[in-house]
Amino acid sequence: MTHDAPNLDEFLCFAIHSTARAINRAAKPLLDELGLTYPQYLVMVVLWAEDDQTVGQIGEKLFLESSTLTPLLKRLEQAGYVRRARDAADERLVRVRLTETGRALGHRSDCTSKLLRKVLQGNEVRELRDRVVSLRERVRAAERDDALPTD
């Protein structure tokens, strides 16, 4: 190398970035069976845990903006998995509710995602997950403060 350029392999951010994409690719065949993309699946997971949430609530849990969620939710609606409707009491809110089909998908996914969970949710990776989450929160905090902690 011609000068002291940063080496790709040293970047934790590249490690995480590339791992996220690798997981996405690996999960695709499983999600194809459900007719969902990975971000759509995440939204469904949120709704399976608690039905009838607003766009904002879903976005808060997944760290997504309405500009991402609105079209995604429209696709989920078109697929027949959710219904979107303005809240009667506060017309600004859009409540997202599972259809029967969408709810039923949750049970199917319990089976089809076992494979994924075997690799990505087992005991042996719990610590790794916690560390990644704590890194995420560190990064998010640093972004908010606009001054990264020296630690």
Added chain:
Amino acid sequence: MTHDAPNLDEFLCFAIHSTARAINRAAKPLLDELGLTYPQYLVMVVLWAEDDQTVGQIGEKLFLESSTLTPLLKRLEQAGYVRRARDAADERLVRVRLTETGRALGHRSDCTSKLLRKVLQGNEVRELRDRVVSLRERVRAAERDDALPTD
């Protein structure tokens, strides 16, 4: 929750996915100064380490397809950071070379990315990075085998 739906917080894949996006967001102000997106920055890192590589070589290092790289490289070319030219000996290959401006950017980036590296390249995260990389390779191997190892 109405039934035993998978909980979002338990997914390592979500942890990694969301962390990757958090890093991306945090890095953006720094990369804006360089006039680069994060994927463009990664390509530049590859070229700063070794100039004059083919599209395929770059893709191999970043795990990216030509369908992603070709338009990205065209944007880098339009920005004046690289030049693309067919290899004289093998006209199938496209060789990507840094311009003077592109090479110079590497020195500026040594300064501007210090902040990023402080969080993401320090000693304290080396082990985490290694674990994430090893997870990535496990996932990639599992995808290739189309049968995930039970370990």
Added chain:
DNA sequence: GTCGATTACATCGTGCGCGATATATAAATG
């Protein structure tokens, strides 16, 4: 109650990321 500020969502434009497919060159096979 009226008006300005806030909130919640939608829209738009840009750039990935990737599967499917196309194209052109090169290598291999006969």
Added chain:
DNA sequence: CATTTATATATCGCGCACGATGTAATCGAC
């Protein structure tokens, strides 16, 4: 040498992801 096969890149379509902006409903101050 002609024809198949393989390789390298490009093109296309779709779905995120997000910043910037728009719009409508609600809240607050008065």
